[in-house]
Amino acid sequence: MLDHAEEALHFLADSSRENLAEDRMLQLALTRLIEIIGEAAHRVSPDTQKRYSSIPWPQIIGMRNRLIHGYDVIDYDLLWDTVTHDLPPLIEALRRILKKA
8 A cells, every 4th residue: 555655646746737637647547556555455454444543444445446436437636636635644654554563
């Protein structure tokens, strides 16, 4: 999860929302990375999810499901917001968890 979240932010480092609207490869890359993050979250055991309840597991998994099953109607504004607003705190939380391990 951490590697893919960091990679998504890296892909957007010098991009704007307009770049995302115009760059098909960026759209596909970010969509896939968010799908992978959601799939990885789905594989985290319920006990571990409970232990780290500050992470929004259902929302992460739900986003993956929306992207996988709604591939023909992806809301790129939502994708942009997810990567730019939701991933930075997720990355920090995952780093803290891994630091403890």
